[in-house]
Amino acid sequence: MNKIVREHYPIEKLPEDLREGMEGPYVQVIVTTEPPASKHKPLTYAEIRARVKPRGTTTEEAVARIRELRDEWGD
Template sequence: MSEVSSFASSRGKVAFDTTFGQDGAMNKIVLEHYPVSKLPEELRQGFEASATVKVVVEEENRTDASLFTYPGFAKFSDKQPPAMTIEEALENVRRSRESDRPSVTTEEAVARIRMLRDEWDDE
């Protein structure tokens, strides 16, 4: 959810946008057309005093509280499993084909779906 408001500045109108996470906590603030002269000294470096800038403030390493809404989700890692090599992918295909699962043709699949659909029409 995002809320946009504005306020008057000595340099004109400043747009103020806040973004809230699912837990209702503010997790991002965006100030557009913000006067450089109002920034702290260490942030003014490299800008002209009369310029305006866009300021984005986000918390680093923020733990998303929505993960903990359902306790079982907290144990899952954000890390992705390593990508498979082409050899591993081909081996998985080979094992799948050898697992004695019968293959179904398109016609067989369509006939089965129609049969299941027609069961509902009979009721």
């Protein structure tokens, strides 16, 4: 988000509809810009999981391998 602040901005430079109800020769003008709305909606957890490639190792295989490595160092 960007913000532009102009102090002592001449009222006569403002559009007519913004001048209504203002008094004095100068005003403070603050213009804030917002980033454009994203065209893409966030992915759901299910969509993310569907895009992830299978690892090729089951949880049981991974646990067995870790136990083997641990047992090698247990001697």
